[in-house]
Amino acid sequence: MAQILKFPAQASKLGYKRVRKRAKPGESPDQLHLFPQSTAQILDFGAELSRFEQALMLDERGDPKAAELYGKAIAEQDCVADAYCNLGIIESQKGNTAKAFDCFTTSLKHDPRHSEAHYNLGNLYFDVNDLRLAQVHYEMAGELDPSFANVYFNLALVQAIKNDLRAAISALTKYQELVSPDEARHADELLLNLKKSLAAAKSSRVGST
Numbered sequence: 001m002a003q004i005l006k007f008p009a010q011a012s013k014l015g016y017k018r019v020r021k022r023a024k025p026g027e028s029p030d031q032l033h034l035f036p037q038s039t040a041q042i043l044d045f046g047a048e049l050s051r052f053e054q055a056l057m058l059d060e061r062g063d064p065k066a067a068e069l070y071g072k073a074i075a076e077q078d079c080v081a082d083a084y085c086n087l088g089i090i091e092s093q094k095g096n097t098a099k100a101f102d103c104f105t106t107s108l109k110h111d112p113r114h115s116e117a118h119y120n121l122g123n124l125y126f127d128v129n130d131l132r133l134a135q136v137h138y139e140m141a142g143e144l145d146p147s148f149a150n151v152y153f154n155l156a157l158v159q160a161i162k163n164d165l166r167a168a169i170s171a172l173t174k175y176q177e178l179v180s181p182d183e184a185r186h187a188d189e190l191l192l193n194l195k196k197s198l199a200a201a202k203s204s205r206v207g208s209t
Helices: 051-060 066-075 080-093 097-110 115-127 131-144 149-161 165-178 181-185 188-208
Strands: none
Touching: 051 066, 051 080, 066 080, 080 097, 080 115, 097 115, 115 131, 115 149, 131 149, 149 165, 149 188, 165 188
C-alpha cells in the first residue's frame, strides 16, 4: 500500500509576484546609490514618474486607486504587460478570478515571455485546482527567470500532489539553493517527507517483485 504524503502546515503555496520598476538601461537593480534617497512619501507624483510608476507607488501602499492608474497606464501604452500583470493581482485579491485570468493572459498576449505573468497565472490555476496548467506556467516562469526561488517551491507542491516525487524533490532542492538559510529551513520538513515517500514507493516496488 502506497504511503500517503503528508504536507507540513507551512507547505502552502507562495503568493503572487508584483512587477516592480524595471532597471533603467545601464543601471543594475543591485546597484548601490552613493547619495541617500529621500524617504518622505510624496503625494504629488511629479513629471518624472510614468503612469505605471505612479500606479506601482500606490499599489505598494495598498491604495485602491492603483487599479485606476494601472488602467490609465494601459491606455497610454506605458508598460502594458506589467500593468496588466499587477492589475491581475489586485483582481485576484478581490476574489475576481475571471478578471484576474483575463489580466494575466492579456499580459502574456503583450509579452509572451513575461515571467511574473506566467508565475501569477500558475498561482491562479493552482487556486482553481487545475494542476496541469499550473505546472505549465510555473515551468515557463522558471525558464524565463531561473533565479526566482518561489516558482520552484510552488512547482514542487504541484509535482508532489501529482505524485511526481523525484521532480518535486529536485524543484524543492533548487528552491533551497536560491533562498537564505532561514527560508530554506521552511522547506526542510516537506523535503524530508518527499524523500521518505519516494523511499517507501521504491521499497513497495521491490517488495512486490
